Amino acid sequence: MITTKAGTGACPECGAETVSIRGAMPWCAGCEWNLDCYDRARQAPEFGWSPIDRWTHRLAARLTRRQYIALVGRPLEPAGLGPAGAVTVGVSLLLLLGVLALAAAGVWLLFAYPFPNLAVVFGLALIGLAVALRPRFGRIDPDAEVLTRQEAPELHALIEEVAAATGAPVPHVVAVVNDINAAAWSVGLRRQRVLYLGLPLWGALDGQARVALLGHELGHFVNGDVRRGPLTQPALTMLGNAADLFRPADRTHGAGLLELLGEWLGRILSWLLSKLLFAGHLVLVVTALRDSQRGEYLADELAARAAGTTAAGRLLDVLVSVESLVLVVRQGARGGHGPATWRAGMSRALDGAADQLPLQRQLTIREETSLFSSHPPTGLRHRMLTTRAWQDPRVVLTDARVERIDAELARHYQRAARIIAWSA
Template sequence: MGATLRALRALVLLLGFYLLSLVLLAALVGVDVLVFSWGHGALTLKVGIITVLLAAPVVSGMFMLRTPKGEDPHGILVTDADEPRLWALVRELAAASGTRAPARILLTGEVNASVSENPRLLGLLPGRRTLALGIPLLIGLTEAQVRSVLAHEFGHFTGGDTRLSALVVRGRVQIARVIGQFHERADGKVAADRARQERASAKRVAKGKKAKQVDTAGVGATYRTMARIYTAYGKLYLRASLSTARGQEYAADLAAARIAGRDATASALREIPVLSASHDFYLDSYATLGLQAQMLPPRGEFFGGFGRLLTAREPEVAGLRSELPEEPAGPYDSHPPIAERVRRIEALPTDGRADEAKEAALALLTDPARTLAALEDAVLVDELLTYPRAAGWQDLLDASMAAGLSTAQTPLHKALAEYTGQPATLSALLGVIDDGRLWRVAERLPLTQEATAAKGRAFREFVRPALQRSLRTMVLAEFSSRSLLHWEFSWTRPASVRLPGWGSQTADDSPEAALEAALEAAVADHPDTEPLRALLPPAIQNV
């Protein structure tokens, strides 16, 4: 389907929204005419109020004349003088695609690249273009792969796809606005009715009567019915507007393969979902590691550390490349499954360009370290930027674990405090274990229905894992408070605990093995705290 037909379809879909709204307004007017012709008194007034309230969101949605403009993602704008190599590459690819180069380049912290345009008159007149390019892509892709990603984005302009965005987006926004207003009014009706019933119930209780159960079933049903009508059309709108979108993605992939090479395009498509998953893991496990200690990674490492993770975990990353998604991200996702896109590209004839531009794309930047640091200032919220910087990743880990352990409150803490009536300390817990009262404390833990019903050994088996986890946390917190705890930082595995002076160098007699064995003894059917006390600082051993 050509650009003209796609534009016509987008226009028809938008007009369909107005037609649906006019039909609903006509139906409401028809109800008013019927009631006013045959009804009288309070009924006509009530129906008139209801129809006006229902018509208001419809009219409001129809006369939303402006489509809200999307905001740029947070990032740093770079000029030709700042990044001449990057700008030269972007202009080269735009020319090869037969379209205009963007007026701005915005470097972001997202695993994404996009070229957006703000056209005027619903896409009839072109507007300023902005390339948003994620630094994680430059870190994880080669220059050839980045060429393919950018050629794909410019390929959408070649096919005229982006000129339709104003029409499509306007329809989506208007439908969503009407649906939202109906749901908001329905929720308001429910809240008001609930408050009324609760007041009436309170008055009954004050008079010594039994309170009535609050029941809001059916309240706001008229509003929700109207919302369902628009939701049904919205689904139709999305299906119809996306029917050609996936074809456009295939066409843009072909344009990328023509400009950047078959192999670079296929490998970029394989790499992007891997980078996305890896980056999410990196942010959760590394970049934000020090938040509970109110500390940030070294300057430039909040984004820069991602490259270290990819290098260290290359075997895992290689495995992910072979596990391509076979399904789209959602039923209305405009992008086809990655696996199908890769198959189509790899089915193309060999073009002899497999060895082109294998250098890391980050080298396109004039001063990567400076850019990574500047990106932190642009992307991170002001509060985070006030946090001190760790000297290194090891220091960041130590500070984070110390902060976490110092504030740790496990279910065992609460159960022990309730049982003894005293603050929950490791010394107090060891005393309770030695007195044979551990399982009485365990009865106060949050328990499943099966554990609550169990007795004797069965009960102990249910609660033992939770007891051991909580006891381990309390022991580690004790060591941490005395500055005896050390955590070993790694890019390839979770952090592991290290306690100086424990055991030998063999795996079976490692500090971790000794600790786990001591914890198991402390929560055994016949608890023994001596192995654990032997590992603790002298101040606790004989309490």
Template sequence: MIRTADDTGGRPVSAAPCPDCGAATTGGGVYVSWCAACDWNVDPGAPDEEPRGRVERVRRRLARRHGEQLFAELREADGGESAGRGRSGRLATALALAVHGFTFALLAAGIALVVLGEGFHAVLGAVLVLLAVLLRPRFGSLRRAVAHRPVLRRADAPHLFALLDEVAGTVGTAGVSTVAVSTEVNASVESHGVRRRRLLTVGLGLWETLSPQERIALLGHEFGHYAHGDTRHGLVIASAFETLGTWAYALAPRPSESLFDDAANLMTAPFRLAVDGVTHLLDHLTLRQSQRAEYLADGTAARVGGTEAAASVMDRLLCAGVLERALEREAVAGRTRRSGRAAGEDGGPTVWERVARHAAAVPESEYERLRRRGERRGHSVDATHPPTHLRHRMITGRPVREPLLVLDAARAALVDAELDAARRTLARELSKG
């Protein structure tokens, strides 16, 4: 019997021999006990549920296949190539424009029928105009995107925005106009409105678990999407996906509760198949390119923040489920404490400090288990991302890069101070459930 220590303060736990090969098992305590020699119990839970809907299932299959193909193609590359548009990108743009063209054709036909027709034709024209309005290209609303979340602008956080501008400039793109803060184990940069103003969303569930240098790598990845020209981030294609999603929602089959429902489902079936077909084609034309952009953004993260920091961020994303469960436990526990304790106002550790400690205590053996489990499942964040274990292998398999930008402790403290009000607000909200 081998004595080891778990992550809960160094308490010894027993590591029994593997029942398959007899080697010493790894892990224990609050983590899964598994065998690194033969992979016994590396994936004790049920595989991830199959995504609902035919479109999403096809997306997942394409994501896994493209991710593996691109890994083989790019593993020897230096990470400096652009995602570009290429033939697939041009075809995707043409198809997206055709989707929008159909919407404008509906609008034109509807207006003509309203103006020139009478009776039924005028009513039909009004319906077509209404459909065109519902399916119009949407540019996204920055105001709605930041609703109910703490928001920072340049005047509120000059040190944070100076850092964001520096990272974006190093990557070769523009910075952001607004920063929103959430509790998520995630971060993202999105464009909104006709002017395409950029919004950075900082999920404290991830941000607070990262070192200053890992935060640089995370930001380098997010800005890297714009530097490499990820077409799915573009206005034309992104809005076409939204339009197709609206069509799919409107044409979804009704529950079969009467003959009328069956007849309606039968009548809409050809249109539903057509929408699914166009969506599949647009996915096929853009998913490979989007996955390439993810690999290139990972390369940018390693270039700006350094290989070690970029690989560490990938590990954090790999154990996102662990961190999300830690946040859920904090929310439950917070409801039993007074709100001051949840926000750290009584001198005790804050929610974010406890989550960060939990993340720091995750042993390397658990990261390795999650990588092997991900390799078995083909795990990825979503259909637009390559499998996470391949992204990690791509980063670590290339020559080690030293960071172009270094975030020292003094500057990191200034940035943290500007996030402190949002941190406290979200801690109180989390404690209230």
């Protein structure tokens, strides 16, 4: 249950009474004074040191607000690589050249001198390092269950309709998972497009919200999100992998003094190198995520284009109310009920929280702001959506068609319900 606490004082900016929900630090619902502050009691630490966490949150809040202001009055269309994307691609190319240089140097050392010689050892070491640092382009989640067109023709047909309405390509693979989530990724060197639908979320959404979810996820294939580009993956993964590779191993016991001294010096050098590589990784990730957040706004615009503004906003309200979603789905699953019950329960939860939703959206502006978040705060996404030109749905999903799609997924729903029913 969410309680609202008023009477917490007057806003020093506009004089209005401040509010608080869920025990959060008070803020002004009118001018949003104090909404950008860091609430140590409710926000998970990112670096573990309060002054640093407070500073990074303040920086993230400033960047997030600046991006929102820059986009709110502009057309949201794919604009190619922005500055953040260009930097990420440039660093990726440099890292790829570095790995190729390591591999080439290793191969040269193998054959440059007559065998046997010590150069072979260094050559093999360089080749091994190049292999360990190679870019990873992802693969299909092994826990996901792929849905073929023969198994789910209605679902595939709906996906194709939404793709046509948004101008997005159709995914090569459609799969279901047991998470309260959905995702769209390109994996492998061939960049195979994969759409993941989390059954608890999908089952709890009404028809138009499902269309909005598909529009948003398929929008990631055309919104220029740097996290999904083949030339940006190296920058987002290679330095992190290198930092893990050079992290000092556990120290040995029972060695002599010289061995312990050598190990101690080696650990210091490894620790310093690992931290430097990880710092570089953080800088690149933070830079790329600015561009990723821009892509989320565009994906929301495409969701509204497919399902209509009302349905896209309702989808975001479901994400704001994720605690209610978890409760509704778990209780329904424990009672042996399927997605029809989940939808009805989620609808009641949203209707019952209608008065609280504006404050919940505002609170996300504080609690979902982070330098390391791939998404803007849900409250700002909802605000961006509702301040733009109103859109009517291009794809309408009827109740009868919802039932046919759920019938195709019945076996998968049963498996997901068993897992959800007794999950912590």
